[in-house]
Amino acid sequence: MEHLIEKASEVIDLTYKVLSLEKTDRRDNEQVQVRAAIGAALSEYMKPTHIGKAMGKDRTTVIHYNKQHDGNLKTWKGYAEKYDVAKDVAKMNMHYATINYKIKLIDSRIDEYYSRISELELEKLNLL
Numbered sequence: 001m002e003h004l005i006e007k008a009s010e011v012i013d014l015t016y017k018v019l020s021l022e023k024t025d026r027r028d029n030e031q032v033q034v035r036a037a038i039g040a041a042l043s044e045y046m047k048p049t050h051i052g053k054a055m056g057k058d059r060t061t062v063i064h065y066n067k068q069h070d071g072n073l074k075t076w077k078g079y080a081e082k083y084d085v086a087k088d089v090a091k092m093n094m095h096y097a098t099i100n101y102k103i104k105l106i107d108s109r110i111d112e113y114y115s116r117i118s119e120l121e122l123e124k125l126n127l128l
Contacts (some may be wrong), residue, residue, distance in 0.1 A: 007097040008042050008054035014093065015041075015086045033079045034086070036072060039065035041086035045094040 015038055016023045024031055035055065039062045042051045048062035055062070072079040 004046060004094075004097055004101055005050055005054045007093055008046060008051060011042060011086075011090050011093045012038055012055060015089045018085050018089060019082060029078070033072075033076065033082050036065040036068065037079060037083040037086040038090075040069040040072075040083060041090040042094065045090065045098045 013023070016034065019034060021030065021034060035057070039051055039055060039057070042054070043062070043066050046054075048059040048066070051057075051062045052059040069083075073083065
């Protein structure tokens with residue numbers, strides 16, 4: 001999971017770079033919009049806890065970003081453009097990273113099953 005959190009951090013930095021904005025903790029509209037857009041964009045790939053860790057925010061903040069997302073798209077001037085950038089950057093950077101993470105999890109489970117099969121076969125031989 002750490003690899004995905006690192007990839008999410010890259011998405012955050014790259015989104016700011018593409019938008020030509022400096023990443024700050026200020027609460028002006030532009031900064032809040034970018035943070036909310038990134039949180040919403042990453043939500044397709046990760047859980048709020050992990051997004052929050054990458055963003056340096058609490059998971060509840062990410063949940064709030066997601067609850068407000070549809071309304072922000074419709075009514076918050078400038079948000080939709082920032083979200084489009086964040087969504088594209090997230091897709092380019094997170095899509096294959098999440099697939100590879102899932103493959104590693106499945107491979108790990110397969111290894112566990114093979115190990116269990118070997119144990120059961122030994123047990124079966126001992127019973128005979």
